[in-house]
Amino acid sequence: MSDLQTNLAKAQAYLARFQQDGVLNHIAGKAMPALDGTTFESISPVDLKPLARVAHGKAGDIDLAAKAAKEAFPAWAAMSGKARRATLHKIADAIVARAEEIAFVECMDTGQTLRFMEKAALRGAENFRFFADKAPEARDGKSLQGPGQVNMTTRHPIGPVGVITPWNTPFMLSTWKIAPALAAGCTVVHKPAEFSPLTARLLVEIAEEAGLPPGVWNLVNGLGEDAGKSLTEHPDIKAIGFVGESRTGSMIMKQGADTLKRVHFELGGKNPVVVFADADLDRAADAAAFMIYSLNGERCTSSSRLLVEESIYERFTAMVADRASRIKVGHPLDPESVVGPLIHPVHEKKVLEYIDIAQGEGATLAAGGAKYEGPGGGCYVSPTLFTNVRNDMRIAQEEVFGPVLSAIPFRDEADALAIANDVQYGLAGYLWTSDVTRAFRFSDGLQAGMVWVNSENSRHLPAPFGGVKSSGIGRDGGDWSFDFYMETKNIAFATIPHAIPKLAK
CATH class of the missing domain: 3.40.605.10 (Aldehyde Dehydrogenase; Chain A, domain 1)
Structure with a gap:
């Protein structure tokens, strides 16, 4: 067997x-x-x-x-x-x-x-x-x-x-x-x-x-x-x-x-992962993929908005798209599966509707973007990445709660902070940079209850967990x-x- x-x-x-x-x-x-x-x-x-x-x-x-x-x-x-x-x-x-x-x-x-x-x-x-x-x-x-x-x-x-x-x-x-x-x-x-x-x-x-x-x-x-x-x-x-x-x-x-x-x-959350050009891009790409595609994207702390500095935007989003395309979707009891079916047909319908909305708003589909025909015929959705997303799009503002990532370019630190904070939510944020002073400045200005710098969500049980705003x-x-x-x-x-x-x- x-x-x-x-x-x-x-x-x-x-x-x-x-x-x-x-x-x-x-x-x-x-x-x-x-x-x-x-x-x-x-x-x-x-x-x-x-x-x-x-x-x-x-x-x-x-x-x-x-x-x-x-x-x-x-x-x-x-x-x-x-x-x-x-x-x-x-x-x-x-x-x-x-x-x-x-x-x-x-x-x-x-x-x-x-x-x-x-x-x-x-x-x-x-x-x-x-x-x-x-x-x-x-x-x-x-x-x-x-x-x-x-x-x-x-x-x-x-x-x-x-x-x-x-x-x-x-x-x-x-x-x-x-x-x-x-x-x-x-x-x-x-x-x-x-x-x-x-x-x-x-x-x-x-x-x-x-x-x-x-x-x-x-x-x-x-x-x-x-x-x-x-x-x-x-x-x-x-x-x-x-x-x-x-x-x-x-x-x-x-x-x-x-x-x-x-x-x-x-x-809820619409958490940003912010990647500057001076970051360790391989580690940042792994972390960005992990925080949106693990647990089927059905997690409050998922990094569902990917904010990337303009000078590395095309390169970095291609790295994430490659990772998304190689993730194994399958039966949840298969030890090799990474992404399984979404919780319920009602939720699957919601996630697929957001994928249609994103394309209708002009976002570019870079990976996934469709129902996946998984074993058992259940609620499978492929790991999805949208590029050329604007922060005023619904896909960037509303919580999808599925394996769907929206990539948004930014010009500089001030632009990145403005985009990161321009949502109703404020649960978590993720920052990737090798500049220590920027890490302190940016994390201090980010409207979120929790910020991880050069890391995915790695919980320390004595530390506080919770969010601000909605x-x-x-x-x-x-x-x-x-x-x-x-x-x-x-x-x-x-x-x-x-x-x-x-x-x-």
Whole structure:
């Protein structure tokens, strides 16, 4: 048997449970169908065949889960950081033990290729380990001296929180949000994306088998307009952590306004990779290709705008086009595949429409630009590069969220910065230059929450992660995650007898 055939046989064995039992909600430690018994169908983007029937949670299911999270909160919050650390490390161990199952299910559920998903499962374990080790210090604060006074700050978990995760790399992104919430002492109601619900079911199951108390982590599947809306409006949910589209983030903010929800948003991006003539062009071309074509281009930090200095524009875009044309598109379980099918026919249609729009606006197709006839007949799109793009074109302004790169020439540093900042988004930026002073100047002027200089997106877990403008609110990573999931309290102690104001003689 070939590697692909072997992997397909394993995947079918892992998926059999979902095809037989469906994808259930998980509330107060119990797997259960939706209260009204309704389901929706999840399909694989590989061949568009059904993977499972999924419990279609609605307001009643969310209410049940929120009450379970509220009931479990006092005991979980009161547990010592050391005890929470031990539990979270057990969850990480259990993720590692089932890493192959997680990766294979994620490949078939999302279309992401195995070469990336096998690492994503292990990255999920790493997220749990990182925040596990921070749990004992989560409540630590500062000592602040004032005149005749010492201030002591401390932090406390905010309460039950809602976590709404996207369909791209859903397992890893769920751990990125949920691990710090648990480490802080919060309880969770998780609503995964309806396009890719399978590994969320695995994750909560893994957590409870590893010793997480019932009700600390609850899972409700559903659609944004019913389960998602109910979660953001529920009075027992104190905060919402959301990863997804900017438009949806705006809706969540409106829905949570009446209950004064705290929100943390990681939203869309139209991130520039800026290449100056003095850069190491081979490394820059590899990084530019990696950041748009890996993960099928379905990543918020993808470098979807390629800004290149005029003097090297033709040469450099030819280098990227050559790389794009040699990328293997194929079945996600084929170890040789780099790009797999896009998540869903609805999204595939959107990406192909943007390719047509770009050509209609006058952009030049330099690579790809069409549906790819991949194995299974699913949602495959060839790695695509457009040249002669202007920054006012829709292809340069709107988030495509697929393997589509737009190359724009610039004259000088000022022109490059103006083009880079002339979008509604501000999540990430990538800069390639050998001029150190330019690197400092340019990265300082770039309107983005994160900038990588002479590098692709290489994450350091203690560093802050998040965007500006329409790309988000707040930061994840290190103590920044605890700033969201915890309330800060200040206690002031008088250190000298001081005159108390007298209002009566």
